[in-house]
Amino acid sequence: MSDTTSTLAAHGHPTSATGLDSAKLGMWLFLATEVMLFSAMIAGFLDMRGRSPADANHVLNIPVTAVNTFILICSSLTVALSVASIEQGNQKRLRTFLLLTLLFGGTFLSVQIYEYNALISSGELTPWNSLFGAGFFAVTGLHGFHVFIGLIWCALTIFWASRGKFSAQNFMRVEVFGLYWHFVDVVWIILFVLIYLM
């Protein structure tokens, strides 16, 4: 019973009493908290929209954002493909699809920032000049922040992949990242429908 055999690393994968992997269960629980966070922000947005004129969202560029939404959905596809790749042990495809995810995600965020800038500098819609603006920037801003964190995480995952950390038997971290990224995508779809289309 030496110290080294009883280190945490040796107990790194204890048998799970429920059969569910701890890291995955942890991520699902974390996503539950994110659902509640975005619910609160959406509630705030809806209240502000209810106090605004019905055409408040006409100032938004729906076609551009629709294309941007599609780009984000593509990034979800590529992250799913990256998980499938490493499941089959394909390191090269893993990195390629993660890079594509980074590219698509980065494009989405850049377009969002461009739109923000256009709206604010022209004074058409700002957080301080209208209630709809306040709600809009708060909830989409929070989402954008989550995309930003996701991009950093994606880059880190690519880094770990290039260091050979993953294999067909050990790719939980990629899966967990994938779960987060899918969530960010789903939230955006909901926001797009609620804010731009309704």
Add this chain to the structure above:
Amino acid sequence: MAADTVIGTGLVRHGGRKFSDYLVFNTDHKVIGIQYLVLAFTFFIIGGLLAELIRAQLAAPNNQVVTGSQYNLVLTLHGTIMIFLWIIPAFVGAANYVVPIMIGANDMAFPRLNAVSFWLLVPGGLLMLASFAVGGAESGWTAYPPLSVTTPVGQTLWALALQFIGFSSIFGAINFLVTVFNLRAPGMSLTRMPLLAWAIVATSLIILLGTPVLSGVLLLLIFQRLLGAQFFTPAGGGNPLLWQNLFWFYSHPAVYIMILPGFGIISEVLPVFARKPIFGYKLIAFSSMAIAVFGFLVWAHHMFTSGMDPFLRVPFMVTSMIIAVPTGVKIFSWLATIWAGKLRFTTSMMFALAFISMFVIGGLSGIFLASVPIDIHVQDTYFVVAHLHYVLFGGSVMSLFAGLYLWYPKITGRMLDEKLGHLHFWLTFMGFNLTFFPQHLAGLQGMPRRVYTYAPEFWALNLISSLGAFLMAIAVLPFLYNALRSLVAGRVAGPNPWRAFGLEWTLSSPPPIHNFPTPPVVEGDPYGYGERPVPGTTVAPAPGVAGGE
């Protein structure tokens, strides 16, 4: 998962052997538990001093200890610190230490996340103290806008501090849930799990689903204060009730975060010192989960006089009354637990018994508050202040002390002095009741809350209350002295000084760094008093039962 060194000299370590191990990023849940407890007690003293300042100001009408503005700052920080930097971290710390061992695990599911959770409290706590130093957080811990929108910059620091603390809480909750679900030892089914583990599951579910909403609404407040967004100010078209609804959606369940671990502790303490199994295990476990669910359905009872939709007050009144039922079930189960027992009045037991007595008073005043017509009169008065302190101090704090007196020997390897413990108990009990019982009457007779002065007719009640508070402050001294002195001079405890069931008592005191050398195999729940021998002892038969089981 990277390899963790057992002993370390760097800033990242695992295990507590020497003093410096407790000052670094340490991934051992036992070290983290102690770090939480030390931080929490530090803020208990700070929050307590703020309370003494409040009671000094209120010892006489028109007192000049602090100005109106300063008083509002003091009461805001008192409430905020006691909730977010004392009682919740204290329970989390105690649970962090004890729960993994109780379920036969060698650590939490995510040890590094666990350390992160603790260390997030450091910037959180510092920001909170900065907020106090800078001034400005003067709108109560409930921070209702429009007032909280226009208060000076300390209000923003206050909100940022809470964000750090909220993240700490959320990560801790995820950790506890995965730990209890996945890391139970072989044979420990959910129905053999100690009730504290059930309580922590319920608490963690509430934290998981509630705290993010607080984070969201604080974000909206910060957005308004920094960018001028008009979420909450009527002058700008915004809606103060948006704050109230989102805030209370979290903050009501938050009170169950603050009491459920205490309920769990009581369920652990009573069997040990009554030498009887817990009565009604399944119903107690179920009631914890029921409270977690119902806790999310009552929030608008804080808004009965706010001008909310008149009809909606009724369903919230109904849910607020119903939530008394699972709590009542626990009280009666605990009474049945000590019935026909062999009661040993250790300090731990005395706090546990006082808990039952005091929490019932707090629970009963809660039923008054749940009734809309009665609430119309007592909302925002000292009746509420009395209620909340009976449940939070008479309840949560007393149950915490019951647990600390029980597990101190396990954590330190030494026994606390029982005479000093009894002194701490009696001074606390008397001081507490003197402080808060008169406040029920003051509120009913017309004294609002959050006031730095009052009409002369309330002087007698307030003077008694302030004297009681002074006694409460003195009461802490024997505890601190006892806790520190016993570290070096206490009687050596051995593995199981209380002859208790429970996996934690099968390990040395303090436990080895990695807890269980081999995973324990569990064949029953930890309440086998009168049924089977405590491991490592000879059985003492129950009266009328032939021989030892």
Add this chain to the structure above:
Amino acid sequence: MTHHNTHNPASSGAPVFDNTGKLAAIIIGVLAVVAGVVVGTANPILRGATSSQGAQIDTLFSLFLGIAAAIFVIVQGFLLFSIVRFARTPEDEGDGVPLRGNTKLEIFWTAVPALIVVFLAIYSYRVLADIDQPRPDQMVVEVTGRQYAWEFYYPDYDIKTSELHIPLGRQVLLKITSADVNHAFWIPQMRIKKDAMGGKITTANITATEPGTYPIVCAELCGAGHAVMRSQAVVEAEPGFQTWVQAQIGAKQRAAAAPADPKALGRQLYNQYGCNACHKLADANAVGLVGPALDGIGSRAANVVPGQSAEEYIRTSIVKPTAYITPNYQPVMPGDYGQRMSEAEIQALVQYLLEQK
């Protein structure tokens, strides 16, 4: 598998619920009922409400108090009995009886409290519905809370006052709002309370049943002066109330009729800018209690701050109220009068106050 649930210690003669226990239970039960009835009917704590809504709330409170007293006695009774009866004897290191549960008992103490709270909820609902019931001869009073005073406007008579006067026996509909942050309008002795919020109107009914003067207290933290934001509700029989209304109308007409008179102008400004809400001044018909009374201020002003003339002191007090705080009062006067009032208005007000000898 395990030993519990199949092992019934009672059947092996263990003293679970022996005669002493049964006797204790009966005594506690009787005490609980007695306590409940006595405390509930006597209700020394909340009685003597001076409105009809308040009287109903007091009755409801009595019911709750009686039930709470009974439950209190039951819990504390069993607790104390157990502490005394089941204390272990010093040599006894044995375990107690391994009672794990009793389904009937557990159902009982789940169902009975549930029924009690349902009953209390229904009763409360009926009181609530009754309190909110409007009556046809309602009089409307519009209440505005601001930091740190209450203002009352009577649309029926077009008068604005800083004290609430209501007639005995007639239902008054209060329409409450705020000019700034959240406040709460509370008349403790009438048991009514409602938040005052900007941008919306909240309502409360009161029907006074007892003549008298009752404090009005702010019950929502509203800033540094929250504790001193007070006013009064004066209840008189209808004739007395009408006399008061006429007096207010008369004062208002006199103020409007002689604008060239500087004293009348000063009086009008005093009321227009809300000084009356906090500062008592007989000449202006002002009854505010929050700040120092200003009767005789003209005689005192020169001697308050050394080196400051009476005129300087009064002027500074208006535009920079925190410069000097009268002993026993707090710095809660709004500091923006310098911006809100024109120079001419400030001078007129200063002159008016200098005349108050």
